Amino acid sequence: MNFKVLKKSKKSRARLGIIETPHGVIHTPAFVPVGTQATVKGLTVDQLKNIGVESLLCNTYHLYLRPGDKIIKKLGGLHEFMNWDRPIWTDSGGFQVFSLGAAIEHRVGKVASIFPKIGNQKSHRPIRANEPITDHHHEKFARIMEEGVEFRSHLDGSKHLLTPEKSMAIQKNLGADIIFAFDECTSPLHDYQYTKKSLERTHRWATRCLRTFEHRTSNLERQGLFGIVQGGVFKDLRVKSAKFIGALDFDGFGIGGSLGKSKKEMYKILDWTVPLLPEEKPKHLLGIGSAEDILEAVERGIDTFDCVLPTRLGRHGSTLLTASGVALDVKSGRYAKDKKPIDKKCGCYACQNFSRAYICHLFKAQEMLGPILATIHNLHFMEKLMERIRKTI
Amino acid sequence: MNFKVLKKSKKSRARLGIIETPHGVIHTPAFVPVGTQATVKGLTVDQLKNIGVESLLCNTYHLYLRPGDKIIKKLGGLHEFMNWDRPIWTDSGGFQVFSLGAAIEHRVGKVASIFPKIGNQKSHRPIRANEPITDHHHEKFARIMEEGVEFRSHLDGSKHLLTPEKSMAIQKNLGADIIFAFDECTSPLHDYQYTKKSLERTHRWATRCLRTFEHRTSNLERQGLFGIVQGGVFKDLRVKSAKFIGALDFDGFGIGGSLGKSKKEMYKILDWTVPLLPEEKPKHLLGIGSAEDILEAVERGIDTFDCVLPTRLGRHGSTLLTASGVALDVKSGRYAKDKKPIDKKCGCYACQNFSRAYICHLFKAQEMLGPILATIHNLHFMEKLMERIRKTI
Numbered sequence: 090m091n092f093k094v095l096k097k098s099k100k101s102r103a104r105l106g107i108i109e110t111p112h113g114v115i116h117t118p119a120f121v122p123v124g125t126q127a128t129v130k131g132l133t134v135d136q137l138k139n140i141g142v143e144s145l146l147c148n149t150y151h152l153y154l155r156p157g158d159k160i161i162k163k164l165g166g167l168h169e170f171m172n173w174d175r176p177i178w179t180d181s182g183g184f185q186v187f188s189l190g191a192a193i194e195h196r197v198g199k200v201a202s203i204f205p206k207i208g209n210q211k212s213h214r215p216i217r218a219n220e221p222i223t224d225h226h227h228e229k230f231a232r233i234m235e236e237g238v239e240f241r242s243h244l245d246g247s248k249h250l251l252t253p254e255k256s257m258a259i260q261k262n263l264g265a266d267i268i269f270a271f272d273e274c275t276s277p278l279h280d281y282q283y284t285k286k287s288l289e290r291t292h293r294w295a296t297r298c299l300r301t302f303e304h305r306t307s308n309l310e311r312q313g314l315f316g317i318v319q320g321g322v323f324k325d326l327r328v329k330s331a332k333f334i335g336a337l338d339f340d341g342f343g344i345g346g347s348l349g350k351s352k353k354e355m356y357k358i359l360d361w362t363v364p365l366l367p368e369e370k371p372k373h374l375l376g377i378g379s380a381e382d383i384l385e386a387v388e389r390g391i392d393t394f395d396c397v398l399p400t401r402l403g404r405h406g407s408t409l410l411t412a413s414g415v416a417l418d419v420k421s422g423r424y425a426k427d428k429k430p431i432d433k434k435c436g437c438y439a440c441q442n443f444s445r446a447y448i449c450h451l452f453k454a455q456e457m458l459g460p461i462l463a464t465i466h467n468l469h470f471m472e473k474l475m476e477r478i479r480k481t482i
Numbered sequence: 483m484n485f486k487v488l489k490k491s492k493k494s495r496a497r498l499g500i501i502e503t504p505h506g507v508i509h510t511p512a513f514v515p516v517g518t519q520a521t522v523k524g525l526t527v528d529q530l531k532n533i534g535v536e537s538l539l540c541n542t543y544h545l546y547l548r549p550g551d552k553i554i555k556k557l558g559g560l561h562e563f564m565n566w567d568r569p570i571w572t573d574s575g576g577f578q579v580f581s582l583g584a585a586i587e588h589r590v591g592k593v594a595s596i597f598p599k600i601g602n603q604k605s606h607r608p609i610r611a612n613e614p615i616t617d618h619h620h621e622k623f624a625r626i627m628e629e630g631v632e633f634r635s636h637l638d639g640s641k642h643l644l645t646p647e648k649s650m651a652i653q654k655n656l657g658a659d660i661i662f663a664f665d666e667c668t669s670p671l672h673d674y675q676y677t678k679k680s681l682e683r684t685h686r687w688a689t690r691c692l693r694t695f696e697h698r699t700s701n702l703e704r705q706g707l708f709g710i711v712q713g714g715v716f717k718d719l720r721v722k723s724a725k726f727i728g729a730l731d732f733d734g735f736g737i738g739g740s741l742g743k744s745k746k747e748m749y750k751i752l753d754w755t756v757p758l759l760p761e762e763k764p765k766h767l768l769g770i771g772s773a774e775d776i777l778e779a780v781e782r783g784i785d786t787f788d789c790v791l792p793t794r795l796g797r798h799g800s801t802l803l804t805a806s807g808v809a810l811d812v813k814s815g816r817y818a819k820d821k822k823p824i825d826k827k828c829g830c831y832a833c834q835n836f837s838r839a840y841i842c843h844l845f846k847a848q849e850m851l852g853p854i855l856a857t858i859h860n861l862h863f864m865e866k867l868m869e870r871i872r873k874t875i
Contacts, residue, residue, distance in 0.1 A: 127843065131524075131850040134835070156843045160819055164839050172835045426553055438526070442565045446557050450520065450549045457524040457850050 090267060090313025090340050092371045092392075098482050102363065102390035105482045108371055110176040110266035110313065112168060114143070117371065117392040118478050120378065120471045121146045121178055122400060126155070127171040129468075130400060131461040134173050139438065140465060141472045144176035144266075146395040149259055150185035154242050154249075158262035166264030178395065179265040181256045181298075183272040183317070183345075184376065185231075185240075233273060235290060253297040265312065269343055269375075270298040272317040277347040284321040284347075291319045292333050299337055313340035315373060318362050322349045327358055331365035341371040344391070352382060359389040380412040380474050387478055399471050403464035406452045408432070412474060419445055419463060420452035437469035438462070483660060483706025483733050485764045485785075491875045495756065495783035498875045501764055503569040503659035503706065505561060507536070510764065510785040511871050513771065513864045514539045514571055515793060519548070520564040522861075523793060524854040527566050532831065533858060534865040537569035537659075539788040542652055543578035547635050547642075551655035559657030571788065572658040574649045574691075576665040576710070577738075577769065578624075578633075626666060628683060646690040658705065662736055662768075663691040665710040670740040677714035677740075684712045685726050692730055706733035708766060711755050715742045720751055724758035734764040737784070745775060752782040773805040773867050780871055792864050796857035799845045801825070805867060812838055812856060813845035830862035831855075 096105040106117040115121075122129050122137070124145045129137060137145070147167060152158060164170045167177050231240040237252030256271035272291045275284050295316050302314050316339035320326030334342060344362055348355040355377070363372060371392045377383070378396020386394070399409065406420030408431045417424075419431055430440035431448065439448065439462035451459030489498040499510040508514075515522050515530070517538045522530060530538070540560060545551060557563045560570050624633040630645030649664035665684045668677050688709050695707050709732035713719030727735060737755055741748040748770070756765060764785045770776070771789020779787070792802065799813030801824045810817075812824055823833035824841065832841065832855035844852030 126847040126849055127840070128847075128849045128851045131854070133831070133851065133854070135831075151847075155847055156818060156839070160839070163819060164821055164837060170837070170840055170843075172840070425549060426556060428557055438528075442527070444557060444563070446549070446553070447520070447563055447565070450563075454519040454521075454544075454548055456519055456521045457854070458521045458526065461524070461526070461850070 090311075092341065092369070094369065096482060098388075101388035103387045103478075103482050104390070104392070105479055106371065106392055108176070108267075108313075108393075110144075112174060112176045112266050115176055115393070116143065116479060118383070118387045118475055118482075119143060119393045120383065120399075120475050121393060121395040122468055122471070123148070123395055123397045124171070124173075125397070126151050127161075127167060129464070130404060131457060131464055132468075134171065136438070136465060137173075137468070138175075140469045141476075142175075142468060144178060145173060146178040146180065147171075147263070147265065148182075148185070149179045149256065149263065150182040150251075152179075152263060153182065153251075153259045154244055158259040162262035162264070166262075168264065176267065177263075177265040178267045179260050179263050179269070180375070180395075181260070181269040181271040181317070182251050183256070183269075184274050233287075233290075235293075237271075237294075238273075253294040254301045257298055257301040261312070267313040267315060267341070270295045270314060270316045270339070272319055272345060274346045275319060275321050277322065277350055279321060279347070281321075281323055281326075284319075284323060285326055288319050288321075288326050288330055291317070292330070295334055295337060295339075299339070303338075315339055315341040315343050315371075317343040317345040317375070318366070319346040320358075320362075321347045322354055322358065324357075324361055327361045328365065331362040335366040339370070341373060342366045343373040343375045345375040348377070352385070355382065356385050356389065359386055359391065363390040378471070379414060380409070380471075381414055383474065384412060384478065387482075399467035400464050403467040404460040406459065406463055408463050409467050409470040417445075419448045420459070421449070422453075424449040425453075431463075431466050432470075435466065435469065435473075437466045439466040439469075483704075485734065485762070487762065489875060491781075494781035496780045496871075496875050497783070497785070498872055499764065499785055501569070501660075501706075501786075503537075505567055505569045505659050508569055508786070509536065509872060511776070511780045511868055511875075512536060512786045513776065513792075513868050514786060514788040515861055515864070516541070516788055516790045517564070517566075518790070519544050520554075520560060522857070523797060524850060524857055525861075527564065529831070529858060530566075530861070531568075533862045534869075535568075535861060537571060538566060539571040539573065540564075540656070540658065541575075541578070542572045542649065542656065543575040543644075545572075545656060546575065546644075546652050547637055551652040555655035555657070559655075561657065569660065570656075570658040571660045572653050572656050572662070573768070573788075574653070574662040574664040574710070575644050576631075576649070576662075577667050626680075626683075628686075630664075630687075631666075646687040647694045650691055650694040654705070660706040660708060660734070663688045663707060663709045663732070665712055665738060667739045668712060668714050670715065670743055672714060672740070674714075674716055674719075677712075677716060678719055681712050681714075681719050681723055684710070685723070688727055688730060688732075692732070696731075708732055708734040708736050708764075710736040710738040710768070711759070712739040713751075713755075714740045715747055715751065717750075717754055720754045721758065724755040728759040732763070734766060735759045736766040736768045738768040741770070745778070748775065749778050749782065752779055752784065756783040771864070772807060773802070773864075774807055776867065777805060777871065780875075792860035793857050796860040797853040799852065799856055801856050802860050802863040810838075812841045813852070814842070815846075817842040818846075824856075824859050825863075828859065828862065828866075830859045832859040832862075 091109040108115040125148045253271040260268040316334040318330045320330040373393040374391045378398040407416045424445035427445040484502040487499045501508040518541045646664040653661040709727040711723045713723040766786040767784045771791040800809045817838035820838040
């Protein structure tokens with residue numbers, strides 16, 4: 090993995106760059122769609138390529154449990170398994186620790202106050218958890234120890250221990266181009282003391298990840314490993330984390346964990362941390378994908394983003410229209426006779442070929458093609474947004 | 483609509499033909515995939531075209547209830563609504579009379595004994611009904627009168643009256659290239675007396691359809707109207723029906739209704755009826771789509787087929803392998819590590835790009851892409867089957 094900064098903005102920390110991987114390049118700033126279970130829900134890899142998607146992020150936790158990283162390795166790795174020959178990212182599984190543990194306990198997600206209401210979920214529920222949240226989830230699923238995290242599978246209740254070493258081994262088996270160090274993602278409701286204790290552990294885990302990682306890889310075509318900056322909403326902890334993680338021999342960095350209770354807090358966290366990280370290395374903002382946040386974060390020096398938001402919104406019939414967050418609820422009865430496309434200025438397959446009325450009908454009739462077309466539109470929207478951002482830098 | 487016989491087999495009644503419609507041609511013998519609600523479940527029109535699909539059949543009953551034929555007309559008709567610029571067929575809604583009425587009462591489908599077991603449905607349930615059958619369905623949903631059929635919507639319980647004239651008007655609004663006369667589809671468990679009474683009514687309905695139809699259309703680009711031969715498993719009734727319907731000014735003919743309790747009975751019904759219908763007009767076998775049946779029916783002079791079987795089997799993970807009916811249950815755990823494609827000789831998108839293991843994973847993880855890929859494979863299988871049949875004539 091290699092990263093080059095091609096151009097820097099004069100007005101902000103925004104920069105134009107290119108990440109080179111064994112499976113091709115990623116032009117940054119880039120949005121990375123999520124294919125949790127080795128598939129972007131409903132779309133073929135050809136449809137993703139037609140949209141212009143350059144890379145995907147898959148979830149280590151989910152693939153470790155099903156079908157299993159060893160099976161994927163046997164089948165030639167994630168790229169061959171899902172037949173995606175462009176770059177792949179995998180997360181560390183750490184976010185799921187948060188989803189199964191504190192997030193459920195605290196009933197919050199990554200940025201508690203800005204979760205859009207989706208379907209019948211309440212806004213303060215952790216919408217990033219991939220399974221519907223039911224009462225039995227409130228039993229704490231994850232136990233965090235120095236060694237790692239013991240958790241129960243959401244699929245069959247089986248017990249597992251995920252450690253930094255194991256996360257690295259799993260991600261090695263999956264074979265993504267860019268992988269993440271194992272971390273604990275704290276909740277916005279965790280206090281200073283807990284966040285500090287957790288941060289120190291995450292730092293020790295980061296060191297363990299690097300040790301395992303370097304030990305295991307030597308060839309030129311090795312995976313890129315990103316370290317993750319934690320520290321919640323506390324300035325001194327974020328600064329400490331950025332300095333510590335930034336000094337380690339990672340190929341890039343993620344800003345993770347609780348990003349506060351408001352967009353403003355999130356932007357502050359970026360202001361505290363990004364300038365302390367090595368400038369020449371790529372920086373990824375984990376789990377953030379609203380257009381507005383992306384614009385703000387790019388100006389603060391973030392190069393890449395991953396988020397389920399555009400695909401999830403699409404599956405629920407919410408189709409993105411403007412960078413300021415305006416969306417059209419195409420499944421609403423008000424569009425039942427509307428001949429216009431979702432967005433008449435949009436060049437995506439859905440907008441070029443189908444009316445709001447048709448897509449509305451598909452949602453009402455619970456036809457798969459509804460979510461598919463809305464997802465295509467939303468991912469195309471994100472690609473065009475990133476293209477525009479890259480042009481303005 | 484126009485039909486030309488290009489070549490006749492010397493060994494059987496099989497023939498090679500071409501149906502010309504305002505939206506292009508259909509090479510016969512042809513299999514017509516079903517897009518019940520104006521979409522072949524999970525597939526885009528581009529994917530259908532890549533498979534080589536020349537025409538689709540949509541269900542009048544479903545589209546009348548949702549989104550409504552008047553809305554579809556306002557939006558430019560079915561072709562524009564679903565952006566399918568190739569030929570479309572619509573059925574008459576008559577089959578749903580059967581599905582909502584006698585079929586549920588009798589717990590049988592089109593050919594009672596040959597329904598494959600799909601999912602957890604028992605083999606003698608009417609799998610062609612599009613909604614899961616629940617106990618409350620056993621209340622008879624449809625009341626058949628001389629005037630037409632009074633039924634309650636499976637969506638909201640609202641009461642509707644479908645008559646031959648109304649079926650024609652709805653199909654006119656939908657604007658398919660080939661439409662069907664309104665008929666009653668009797669059950670294999672209906673006795674001679676009921677079937678005879680029903681048949682005579684269906685014949686009167688056929689005359690009413692033609693009257694409305696001719697009255698309403700005059701231009702050259704008019705829809706083709708097919709009459710339907712009924713008569714259950716009773717030879718004299720089938721013969722009577724073929725003679726009566728065959729003598730009317732239809733553009734083609736469908737063989738419908740109960741096709742007996744075995745494949746053998748179905749083949750006999752074809753032997754009785756097809757030779758009595760005008761040779762120069764196309765003949766369609768309604769709702770039959772297993773490869774074996776298609777081969778037998780083509781030899782008996784059938785030109786076109788529609789059936790949900792290949793798409794429905796695909797959605798349930800059953801992927802077609804041979805014309806004799808061998809299928810591979812790709813969702814089965816035995817394929818979880820299988821690197822091979824569904825069928826190594828198959829040129830479809832699924833087989834060219836993905837392993838059984840990956841598709842198995844998608845089904846286990848309940849990902850939409852599983853049913854999508856299996857549907858693509860099955861429709862490709864049907865296209866290739868029909869291509870081979872056309873070559874051998």
